[in-house]
Amino acid sequence: MSNARTRTLSLPPTDKAVVAAVLLLAAAGVAAVYSAVAFLAETKSGGDQESFLYRHIIRLTLALGVAGVLSLIDYRWLAKLSKVFMLASLALLLAVQIMGVVTNGAARWIEIGPISFQPSDLAKVALLIHVAVLLAKKQDYIGDFYRAFVPLCFWVGPTLLLIGIEDFSTAAILLLSITIMMFVGRVRLLHLVGAALVFASLGSLLMLSSPQRAARIESFLGISIFGNTNQDEVFDTQAEGYQAEQSRIAFAMGGLTGVGPGKSIQRDFLPAPYNDFIFAIVAEEYGLLGATAILLIFVYLLLRGYLRIARGSPDPLGLFLATGLTTAIVLYGFANAAVASGLFPVTGLAMPFVSYGGTSLLATGAMVGILLNISRHSETESA
Numbered sequence: 001m002s003n004a005r006t007r008t009l010s011l012p013p014t015d016k017a018v019v020a021a022v023l024l025l026a027a028a029g030v031a032a033v034y035s036a037v038a039f040l041a042e043t044k045s046g047g048d049q050e051s052f053l054y055r056h057i058i059r060l061t062l063a064l065g066v067a068g069v070l071s072l073i074d075y076r077w078l079a080k081l082s083k084v085f086m087l088a089s090l091a092l093l094l095a096v097q098i099m100g101v102v103t104n105g106a107a108r109w110i111e112i113g114p115i116s117f118q119p120s121d122l123a124k125v126a127l128l129i130h131v132a133v134l135l136a137k138k139q140d141y142i143g144d145f146y147r148a149f150v151p152l153c154f155w156v157g158p159t160l161l162l163i164g165i166e167d168f169s170t171a172a173i174l175l176l177s178i179t180i181m182m183f184v185g186r187v188r189l190l191h192l193v194g195a196a197l198v199f200a201s202l203g204s205l206l207m208l209s210s211p212q213r214a215a216r217i218e219s220f221l222g223i224s225i226f227g228n229t230n231q232d233e234v235f236d237t238q239a240e241g242y243q244a245e246q247s248r249i250a251f252a253m254g255g256l257t258g259v260g261p262g263k264s265i266q267r268d269f270l271p272a273p274y275n276d277f278i279f280a281i282v283a284e285e286y287g288l289l290g291a292t293a294i295l296l297i298f299v300y301l302l303l304r305g306y307l308r309i310a311r312g313s314p315d316p317l318g319l320f321l322a323t324g325l326t327t328a329i330v331l332y333g334f335a336n337a338a339v340a341s342g343l344f345p346v347t348g349l350a351m352p353f354v355s356y357g358g359t360s361l362l363a364t365g366a367m368v369g370i371l372l373n374i375s376r377h378s379e380t381e382s383a
Contacts, residue, residue: 012376013376014372014373015304015308015309015371015375017300017304017308018304018305018368018372018375019372021297021301022067022353024297025294025352025353026060026064026353028282028354029056029060029278029351029356030056030057030060032278032285032354033053033056033278033354033355034049034262035261035262035267035281035285036264036273036356037049037052037053037056037274037356038267038268052356059362060353062365063362063364063365064365065365066369067368067369067372069369070366070369070373071369071372071376072373074373075317075318075321075370075377078129078370079133079136079317082126082133083130085129085130086126086127086130086155088122088126089123090123090158090159090162092110092119092123093119093120093123093159094162095110095119096108096162096166097162108120108166116358117358117359118167118360120166120170121359121360121363122363123159123162124163124170124174124363125367127155127159127160127174128174128178128324128367129370130155131152131178131320131324132317133317134152135152136315136320138151139185139316142185142186142188143186143188145191149188149195153195156175160199161202164203165206167348168203168206168207168210168213169335169347170349172203173332173335174328177324177327179195179196180323180327181320181327184310184320185316216345216347217345219244219346220244243270243271243276243346244342246266246280247270247339248341250266250270250281251283251291251340251341253284254283254284254285254288255288256287256288256289257287257289258283258286260285261285261286264281264285265284266284267281272348274355275348275350275356275357276336276346276347276348276350276355277339277340278350278351278354278355278356279291279294279337279339279340279341283340294333294337294351295333295334298330298334299330301326302330305322305325305326305329305330305371306322306326308375309322309326309374310322310323310374312375312378313378314378322371325367325368325371328367329364332349332350332352332364333351333352336351336355337351352364
């Protein structure tokens with residue numbers, strides 16, 4: 001016990017810049033969530049906003065605690081268990097299809113007694129770790145289609161398919177993150193292009209199988225593409241286009257400097273303003289300046305993760321893992337902002353450390369913790 005404690009205390013500090021960026025996002029999230037839950041609190045708990053705020057702070061503290069603990073655990077030790085993590089994740093994703101709890105028309109949750117969680121949040125962390133492990137192991141023959149690329153697709157394909165059945169946006173974020181990891185890992189461009197075409201075809205089939213997804217795409221583009229949607233609802237700003245319309249109003253009302261903390265009006269009209277549309281609340285209350293500040297923090301995380309942690313990693317595993325984790329965290333932030341500002345179709349993606357969340361918040365904490373651990377070892381072994 002004493003030896004383990006000595007080794008822990010002897011580790012160099014984590015990347016302070018990443019820690020500071022995460023804490024800034026968390027602080028901004030606490031302020032935004034406290035304002036955004038006003039309508040929810042009024043309808044579900046008699047106006048008690050503090051209870052929702054305390055719940056968010058507890059979950060946020062747990063997520064930061066997970067990050068702190070994982071920053072002390074050698075990422076190479078976690079890599080040894082990557083296949084176990086993947087098998088457990090696939091089992092949970094299959095369980096969702098059998099016994100998943102339906103929320104907002106999608107079965108994404110599993111309930112075990114008083115605990116409910118989304119297996120897709122656990123699966124995305126496991127998949128990023130395992131892909132990094134496979135890329136590192138197969139570097140000597142990474143251009144070989146059968147020995148390298150097929151084994152990668154063996155794990156990536158089924159996992160993304162099981163996630164995409166109920167959560168297409170998360171599958172898309174993961175696919176892009178893994179594609180960037182593979183590109184950095186020297187996978188042949190021809191293989192990546194072929195895989196992209198296959199996944200695009202599967203994505204189209206998932207769109208055709210879900211009138212709700214198809215309607216969101218059509219509402220965003222403003223044209224009719226699919227034959228399984230209700231055109232009257234698709235182009236009605238009080239139906240399918242309601243969320244996007246209310247979010248644009250929030251941006252317009254915010255202007256340059258915002259209406260002020262806690263003074264949002266659109267929180268009473270936006271569905272899930274504390275989660276999916278938290279960025280719209282930030283833009284309304286703190287204006288273009290506040291919204292830009294949040295995006296700049298994510299840009300800084302991207303640069304720090306790529307240029308400092310990934311580039312300074314002591315081994316290929318750390319390089320690939322840092323690249324994938326950084327990409328996924330930042331893409332989630334950008335995607336949430338893009339949806340709120342009308343640049344993307346409406347999805348259900350949370351903004352890391354800013355949105356009110358449960359398992360998504362814990363999963364993001366785990367990703368940050370692993371990223372910080374890589375930064376510790378890069379300091380030790382590059383010195």
